[in-house]
Amino acid sequence: MDIFSKLFEMTAFGIVTYKTVIMWAIAFLLLFLGIKKKYEPLLLVPIGFGVLLANFPGADMGIVAAENIELPDGHYKNLFEIAHDYGILNYLYYALIKTGFLPPIIFMGVGALTDFGPMLRNLKLAFFGAAAQIGIFSVLIVSMLLGFTINEAASLGIIGGADGPTAIYTTIILAPHLLGPIAIAAYSYMALVPVIIPLVANLLMTKKEFKINMKQMDKLYPPKHQIKNIKTVKIVFPIVLGTVVAIFVPSSVPLLGMLLFGNLVKEIGSSTSRLAEAANGPIMNTATIFLGLSVGATMTSEVFLSPKTLGIVVGGFIAFAISIAGGIVAVKVYNLFAKKKINPLVGATGLSAVPMASRVANEVALKHDSNNHILQYCMASNISGVIGSAVAAGVLISLIGG
Amino acid sequence: MDIFSKLFEMTAFGIVTYKTVIMWAIAFLLLFLGIKKKYEPLLLVPIGFGVLLANFPGADMGIVAAENIELPDGHYKNLFEIAHDYGILNYLYYALIKTGFLPPIIFMGVGALTDFGPMLRNLKLAFFGAAAQIGIFSVLIVSMLLGFTINEAASLGIIGGADGPTAIYTTIILAPHLLGPIAIAAYSYMALVPVIIPLVANLLMTKKEFKINMKQMDKLYPPKHQIKNIKTVKIVFPIVLGTVVAIFVPSSVPLLGMLLFGNLVKEIGSSTSRLAEAANGPIMNTATIFLGLSVGATMTSEVFLSPKTLGIVVGGFIAFAISIAGGIVAVKVYNLFAKKKINPLVGATGLSAVPMASRVANEVALKHDSNNHILQYCMASNISGVIGSAVAAGVLISLIGG
Amino acid sequence: MDIFSKLFEMTAFGIVTYKTVIMWAIAFLLLFLGIKKKYEPLLLVPIGFGVLLANFPGADMGIVAAENIELPDGHYKNLFEIAHDYGILNYLYYALIKTGFLPPIIFMGVGALTDFGPMLRNLKLAFFGAAAQIGIFSVLIVSMLLGFTINEAASLGIIGGADGPTAIYTTIILAPHLLGPIAIAAYSYMALVPVIIPLVANLLMTKKEFKINMKQMDKLYPPKHQIKNIKTVKIVFPIVLGTVVAIFVPSSVPLLGMLLFGNLVKEIGSSTSRLAEAANGPIMNTATIFLGLSVGATMTSEVFLSPKTLGIVVGGFIAFAISIAGGIVAVKVYNLFAKKKINPLVGATGLSAVPMASRVANEVALKHDSNNHILQYCMASNISGVIGSAVAAGVLISLIGG
Amino acid sequence: MEQGLSNALNVLIVGMATVFMILWLVVIIGNLIIRVTNKYWTDEDLKKSAPKSNHPSASKGAVAAIIAAVEIVTNGRGKVTKITKQ
Amino acid sequence: MEQGLSNALNVLIVGMATVFMILWLVVIIGNLIIRVTNKYWTDEDLKKSAPKSNHPSASKGAVAAIIAAVEIVTNGRGKVTKITKQ
Amino acid sequence: MEQGLSNALNVLIVGMATVFMILWLVVIIGNLIIRVTNKYWTDEDLKKSAPKSNHPSASKGAVAAIIAAVEIVTNGRGKVTKITKQ
């Protein structure tokens, strides 16, 4: 009898509730989306598994709220104590996520994979990466009307930046208790870009606009000057851009600075290729695993099963849609005044979600005219959308979190 | 005169004792075993070098006892202070080992290298991975009779699980002062599997049993159903198994959860291969270096040169032998009742020590009958032995450490 | 109006001073040297970018002085609090640099890339790696005369060791406030070895000396014994050397111990090649990125724009020149007494700066006699120079820092 | 001491019971997953994967040769994942 | 609440203004760098890079074939960076 | 100051003495290891390593060609470690 009671106590049966089961279902759903549907598997699989780990009652793998690591004297538990008291996922979370460390590190890797070439070759199009940030700020207002605090609303809005690390970084600083649902919404909608972009584009664009051929436009109105030394331009660009952005929006430096550093060591070429390979290989992959698992582990049932999660799911979608619409409308307005027309799909990709948004927009264009290859043009605004949302995040952190 | 005294003070001559020299000899022995005898070189070389580093008097590289980092107010020194006061190996030890972090991380890499295929194709054989854990629990009792505390006895017993990270993880939690000798015993006996398995098998098995041919048995009594979609099975298996195990033995989640996560990202295939490659490449290799060096550095002469070390060396061997015997006997009992006989060597590999145990068992079988290839069958119980000992570790931690 | 003031407050325009602009210029200069001039790009590019990041006012990326992390009760802020209060670069700096962790880790990677073969084949030449450390200790005295404290003077002198990680490790322990300028001076002068070595050699060597042909000397006076089993020698050497050095200069163990460990796992060959590849690949590259960025980030304008920086630039050059001269003179003295003459360029490479010093010396020799290939001989003293400066660092730390 | 031993005996019984239960669950779960996937996921995946495993433009022998060559040549790092007709 | 909303509206205006300003700076800076490099860095680099892109000893077709072969063989990990005559 | 300088001079003497001693030990140790291994470890290892360095089934020229080819093809990442007759 004694033995059986011991055996039972050791198991988690006494503490599994219906909420636990719901969380498992959510974990299975995320894993299903990541594995079977291939929705951003690099993130959704670790996040899904992290949700599972966090919701095994008795395993103590779920991330505990920040109050638990606060000490009465205004200090915090140290990392050794956190690991001892709450296990390895809390250790990872408080060492690497709550410190705001991993998102800039991932951005360094993203930078080492990014090619600013298409943007530099069509610089004017970078401008539309600005318009596509409107979803961030309009959903900020909408969600405050729905009862979110301004910090929560800003974190919700940043989903409309369509950039995972940026959304996570902003949320860590402004509303860490919403980290799980916001990260999941961000990555899910990024995975749904092939559905959302055509949806919004069909609502706002005319058939004629779908057929605007960027290459023909280039022939009719050729660009003023060609780039004669692309390698030097690509090396100088991240240095100068970093300096200028840092002066205007210092709070965006951790993200943009690391992105541009990663890009710089890539563009320098062979003499720093060891660093670029480390940044976009082992460093980024390790960061992705630890980020995914610990972000997933923040999703305990208490945190996730709240009305706010529903608000995030809906609000995130709206933010995405408005951002896309913002980019499209901006192009349409531009076209009213310019001779050299631009395909509004190029505005839609100002959203970010590199490079999937561009591929989707290109496919949509090809469906309307099988000769209309707009990929390179889309990439210009697509990459500038990354800069745009990192800047927007800096503004939010500076004005709201400061 | 002054200069010479300075020179002498700077050296370590004044503090080298005969104990120091014994520890160097042990370090050289471990390095010899790792390098020349190729006993688990990936672990024994770093451990041996760590022993050497820890026993250079005056270098302050040896791991200090946990009392040294306790503060009077019930808190602990933070990692920055530990590095400052006790150097980089203590920093590594208290940041990565004492927190229980690295063993699950290595298990993630092991998972990304493990193929559950052979086990899934011969599921029934997985059962014998349970019987081969008996060494863990019987040595627990024996070593208590010899004067070990229950915590120490459990850590000693877990050597019989024949799984390095599991032994280290359990010892970190239950009896960290024995970490060095237990880790070395575990890895040494794993390296000695080619000696120990034939020894025990020859004692317990008849010639007829050595010749039981598993493939012929499969022909005589073919399995009920084939696996038609092995890829899906392999993806679903770690998810479901993780969930079920977590409900029954939550305390095994840090180990098994990470093992199954690593396995999952491997089995998903190309869409998460970046993560799998990181897990079994840079992450696992880095973890191995830091684990080996700091585990070795726990072996200062005060800790190692105690009667308990001898007890660990002897007890560890007994645990290994009993585990193997347990697996063999379990098969023999099964064969009493079943028509479809199983080669008892398949039980012996329930021990773990993947994949060396299987290779050894296969060679033994081939020696008795050169047509008797049993590798795939051995792998089934061999892999299940890893699960078995991780579960056993969870039970020990939950019942004794909780 | 309100909006514009908000916008302005968010930017850094209010706090950019002429000092900030000077620091940017220095950052651009470092990037220029690293990228265009290819001066040690692996270090100077991250350091340069780190300087840039640290001097974006308002971004809070600059390393704060150690006083800021001291608590009134004699303890220090923990890493979580450091990240929270001062951002990710301070987190990196206080977790990985100020703890003295990364330089030994980089040395492990250097070890895994080093081949002691040339040194073992010409062991006598190793002796000249000692003479070339004289720059370290003579500049120590000179700079004390110029008003540096003994701790600062020792850190300045170690630049003459021509070894980046050694210089950084020594400075972290003895004079962390000078870390930025000393690291930059060390790496810049290492990059300038192709200029400095010929300069000093032309001052001190006669034409006849330049033409001393080492291979002919070997023919005239052949070595006593050949190495019949180089693999075993290379495996045993780091183990024995580590032990002996550790007894004599325990304070050099963190550096030399890790160097020799890295070398050991490399020389063992395939059975530990996973570890060697991790050590000289992802681990070393990641360490280089984080080291470079955070060392650069120590260079805030308050720290850098001081007369001491000028002293470091001048003193570092003198230390380099004296070290080279020491090596050359030592050979000349040796040649006075020995029949088998040695080319004094072999002494010049005792400096370190592996392998560039050897390549430069070889080219100089070839310029005077196109048949005079001395590369392998230079490598012998060149590698021994690394050991020499690590030992010198150990002496400085032990006598001054202890 | 006796208290300790009886405790240890308890651990042995609970421990071995748990280990057997879990590995019995492994067998059950494994069989269940195999049966379910055999029933519901077979056809669609077979269809999908079929064309992948075919190398329509090259004979089996040639493919084997190429794969072997590449493995030798790249020391196992390079793998032939797809061969297409141009 | 109203206070909060007016605050949020401020954030929207400042935020979009900043984003537009920065991306306008991106355009300006990019054009500036292009013009400056076009003017000052072109010739020297063209000369330097010219011989690199030539494979003097092999015909273009052969080079393309080798590159393609290597890409297939090494699954994209190996790249032909230089082909020299021996 | 004088105190400091005399201290520094001490450091110079102790430092250079130590550095020379250690590198002298490097020479001694190195020679010792070489002699000991020459005496005790030579034969057994020569026998063991001999067959490894032979490629029994292929002529030296062919092997050199293959190795060179692989190095070109894999840009130095792939190495030929073994060639066996099938």
Ligand code: NA
């Ligand atoms: Na965006």
Ligand code: NA
């Ligand atoms: Na086991």
Ligand code: NA
């Ligand atoms: Na040196």
